[in-house]
Amino acid sequence: MRGVSVAGIGSTTFGKHGEKAIEVLAVEAAASAIADSGVDDREIGALYLGNFISGVLTGQEVLAGIVGDNLGLANIPCTKVEGACASGGIAFRHAALAIATGQCDAALVVGVEKMTHAPTPDVTAALNCAMDNRADGVSGLTFPGLFGIAWRVHAQRYGTTRDQVSAVVMKNKKNGLRNPLAQMGANLTRELIAASPFICDPLQLYDCCPASDGAAALLLVATDRAPRRKGPRIDVAASVQTRGAARIAGHPDLCSFDATVEAGKRAYEQAGLTAKDIDFVELHDCFSIAEVIDSEDLGIAPRGKGAVWAAEGRTAVGGEIPINASGGLLAKGHPVGATGVGQLYEAALQLRGEHPNQVKDAAIGLTHNLGGTGVACTVNILRRSDA
Amino acid sequence: MRGVSVAGIGSTTFGKHGEKAIEVLAVEAAASAIADSGVDDREIGALYLGNFISGVLTGQEVLAGIVGDNLGLANIPCTKVEGACASGGIAFRHAALAIATGQCDAALVVGVEKMTHAPTPDVTAALNCAMDNRADGVSGLTFPGLFGIAWRVHAQRYGTTRDQVSAVVMKNKKNGLRNPLAQMGANLTRELIAASPFICDPLQLYDCCPASDGAAALLLVATDRAPRRKGPRIDVAASVQTRGAARIAGHPDLCSFDATVEAGKRAYEQAGLTAKDIDFVELHDCFSIAEVIDSEDLGIAPRGKGAVWAAEGRTAVGGEIPINASGGLLAKGHPVGATGVGQLYEAALQLRGEHPNQVKDAAIGLTHNLGGTGVACTVNILRRSDA
Numbered sequence: 001m002r003g004v005s006v007a008g009i010g011s012t013t014f015g016k017h018g019e020k021a022i023e024v025l026a027v028e029a030a031a032s033a034i035a036d037s038g039v040d041d042r043e044i045g046a047l048y049l050g051n052f053i054s055g056v057l058t059g060q061e062v063l064a065g066i067v068g069d070n071l072g073l074a075n076i077p078c079t080k081v082e083g084a085c086a087s088g089g090i091a092f093r094h095a096a097l098a099i100a101t102g103q104c105d106a107a108l109v110v111g112v113e114k115m116t117h118a119p120t121p122d123v124t125a126a127l128n129c130a131m132d133n134r135a136d137g138v139s140g141l142t143f144p145g146l147f148g149i150a151w152r153v154h155a156q157r158y159g160t161t162r163d164q165v166s167a168v169v170m171k172n173k174k175n176g177l178r179n180p181l182a183q184m185g186a187n188l189t190r191e192l193i194a195a196s197p198f199i200c201d202p203l204q205l206y207d208c209c210p211a212s213d214g215a216a217a218l219l220l221v222a223t224d225r226a227p228r229r230k231g232p233r234i235d236v237a238a239s240v241q242t243r244g245a246a247r248i249a250g251h252p253d254l255c256s257f258d259a260t261v262e263a264g265k266r267a268y269e270q271a272g273l274t275a276k277d278i279d280f281v282e283l284h285d286c287f288s289i290a291e292v293i294d295s296e297d298l299g300i301a302p303r304g305k306g307a308v309w310a311a312e313g314r315t316a317v318g319g320e321i322p323i324n325a326s327g328g329l330l331a332k333g334h335p336v337g338a339t340g341v342g343q344l345y346e347a348a349l350q351l352r353g354e355h356p357n358q359v360k361d362a363a364i365g366l367t368h369n370l371g372g373t374g375v376a377c378t379v380n381i382l383r384r385s386d387a
Numbered sequence: 388m389r390g391v392s393v394a395g396i397g398s399t400t401f402g403k404h405g406e407k408a409i410e411v412l413a414v415e416a417a418a419s420a421i422a423d424s425g426v427d428d429r430e431i432g433a434l435y436l437g438n439f440i441s442g443v444l445t446g447q448e449v450l451a452g453i454v455g456d457n458l459g460l461a462n463i464p465c466t467k468v469e470g471a472c473a474s475g476g477i478a479f480r481h482a483a484l485a486i487a488t489g490q491c492d493a494a495l496v497v498g499v500e501k502m503t504h505a506p507t508p509d510v511t512a513a514l515n516c517a518m519d520n521r522a523d524g525v526s527g528l529t530f531p532g533l534f535g536i537a538w539r540v541h542a543q544r545y546g547t548t549r550d551q552v553s554a555v556v557m558k559n560k561k562n563g564l565r566n567p568l569a570q571m572g573a574n575l576t577r578e579l580i581a582a583s584p585f586i587c588d589p590l591q592l593y594d595c596c597p598a599s600d601g602a603a604a605l606l607l608v609a610t611d612r613a614p615r616r617k618g619p620r621i622d623v624a625a626s627v628q629t630r631g632a633a634r635i636a637g638h639p640d641l642c643s644f645d646a647t648v649e650a651g652k653r654a655y656e657q658a659g660l661t662a663k664d665i666d667f668v669e670l671h672d673c674f675s676i677a678e679v680i681d682s683e684d685l686g687i688a689p690r691g692k693g694a695v696w697a698a699e700g701r702t703a704v705g706g707e708i709p710i711n712a713s714g715g716l717l718a719k720g721h722p723v724g725a726t727g728v729g730q731l732y733e734a735a736l737q738l739r740g741e742h743p744n745q746v747k748d749a750a751i752g753l754t755h756n757l758g759g760t761g762v763a764c765t766v767n768i769l770r771r772s773d774a
Binding site for chain 1: 443465484759
């Protein structure tokens with residue numbers, strides 16, 4: 001398999017983009033990644049687009065072909081992939097695979113979603129398309145419900161407190177304040193968080209990521225064809241996609257996602273690394289408690305200690321293993337299909353040393369993207385060529 | 388690249404499946420393909436699922452993971468791909484690529500759609516998600532409208548008549564009568580067709596494929612790992628995916644699809660064949676005139692002669708180049724995401740010599756799957772190992 005490197009990155013802001021069409025957001029991010037790469041767009045041999053729910057929310061499908069055409073790319077395979085909230089990470093893996101297996105020398109990956117134009121009940125209903133609806137949806141369960149249950153189990157088993165989980169929220173919201181792409185950065189206190197309305201007990205308002213519009217893109221190239229630029233190259237050290245149980249009753253543990261555990265294991269093995277080698281993590285904090293669980297599932301924090309580690313400042317920028325320096329889904333926003341690609345954009349920015357919340361000496365970064373009730377997961381590891 | 392072979396095939400009937408959930412249809416077809424293959428399902432290393440519009444019509448996404456879980460497959464990457472009506476062909480190409488590039492030794496491809504439960508206006512609106520809606524949808528154009536225009540151009544340029552196009556309808560409907568999987572086989576006459584209601588002038592009722600429920604699946608394996616069975620092996624000789632103009636104004640010709648022309652050329656080149664080497668074709672006759680145009684775009688019939696060839700019986704079973712012996716989309720039905728996989732099911736059945744409309748000495752078959760207004764296309768060629 002050939003080495004794959006990140007040649008260019010691009011992103012819109014995450015937030016509200018009003019009347020702007022979904023394909024326009026995607027084209028903006030993609031054009032910006034191509035320009036950033038310095039690669040001639042005639043060299044691009046494949047386009048993978050991650051999107052979850054544009055059919056339901058905007059009445060537009062075949063987005064991959066539309067985006068490829070609007071970019072003026074050649075007649076190349078343009079493919080939309082979908083795996084709920086993991087759609088972006090899956091798109092990245094397929095673009096990386098297209099190069100690694102010699103299909104082409106350059107591949108474009110785009111993630112995009114448009115949600116804020118739709119009324120909240122429509123967004124909630126659309127998001128529930130990510131559930132196994134015959135098994136779980138019929139019960140009235142929503143995603144806040146699922147993560148509320150996970151929190152209860154975590155609290156009961158490990159003694160996790162409201163204040164410890166609030167540390168995750170405060171950290172990510174604060175990180176978001178310094179990220180110009182972020183939708184909802186904020187300076188919050190434990191008191192403000194504890195006083196906010198309940199969404200689904202024990203989840204309160206600030207525990208939940210917002211609905212967002214946005215797009216992100218990366219231009220990947222074969223390492224042996226990577227354009228020269230100052231500073232070290234950014235290489236793809238691992239790209240893994242797994243499947244978990246579709247229905248909640250199939251989960252072996254209600255406060256762990258086996259798709260994440262397995263994806264993490266395989267990614268460390270593929271990269272020849274352990275969790276201790278990772279310098280920073282962008283993970284799937286669709287809810288505050290999700291960050292706690294994800295950090296444990298990835299072996300970043302000890303089992304049961306995810307929230308304690310946040311409360312102790314270990315996962316802050318400047319801590320021993322910064323998590324979601326971008327602000328994460330909680331503060332940066334969660335335009336579903338764009339999220340996984342946006343995480344890789346943030347990771348690449350860190351490895352370039354150009355991040356607004358720069359992690360000192362960042363050389364190896366991991367991104368984690370989880371779909372549905374844990375039915376789909378990707379873990380990707382980017383690594384500086386001098387690391 | 389490793390050789391890829393078809394080890395097993397499975398399909399539901401195409402038609403109305405009432406209250407049966409979409410993932411149940413997919414599981415039925417997939418389980419049947421696995422059983423048919425004799426391959427241990429623990430060897431399956433990837434699942435690709437083609438689906439177009441289940442989010443909009445059934446409120447269910449992440450179908451690839453759900454189907455993988457319901458089949459009891461191991462923790463493997465399960466990916467939904469979407470390219471409108473070409474979703475099934477795209478899924479097949481990705482499963483074939485996963486094996487060809489050494490990702491795994493066996494891969495499952497499933498195509499599925501569920502449409503007949505929804506009211507007709509909802510289905511029409513859902514299908515229009517396959518259009519570039521800012522460019523074309525706003526004009527009020529629908530797919531019958533697009534193919535009506537194509538017919539007018541074809542008639543004006545080549546003198547194509549109603550009766551010549553009716554020959555396509557009569558042939559496919561008659562073929563459908565003998566296919567137990569087909570939804571709408573019929574014995575029709577020129578008079579019945581010409582007297583049927585207009586859908587979008589010049590398209591009349593029998594010129595249009597029905598909305599359908601259904602699923603089809605193939606189990607692909609590395610050729611060097613193919614289980615022995617009596618008779619020749621079925622190999623993948625070519626698998627090509629292209630992109631055409633997203634918006635109709637971008638089409639260089641209103642009665643040709645450049646995505647098809649290019650996909651055909653590349654597929655013949657990949658297989659080391661010419662159009663003359665093909666023994667039979669399953670192509671994308673979403674409308675009668677589409678078969679006419681597709682057969683010309685693929686170099687099967689001379690330009691402008693697609694309808695004449697049908698009228699002369701050259702494309703009938705027993706003719707020089709049988710087209711849509713299955714009944715095609717017109718008679719077999721068009722469960723969108725399943726269609727491309729269903730075509731490959733039919734082609735494999737022909738190469739086994741087990742087709743209800745068996746083409747004599749069938750050794751090389753081509754399938755053609757077109758998405759949207761021609762924005763996505765796949766051409767796949769299957770070949771008997773003794774050919």
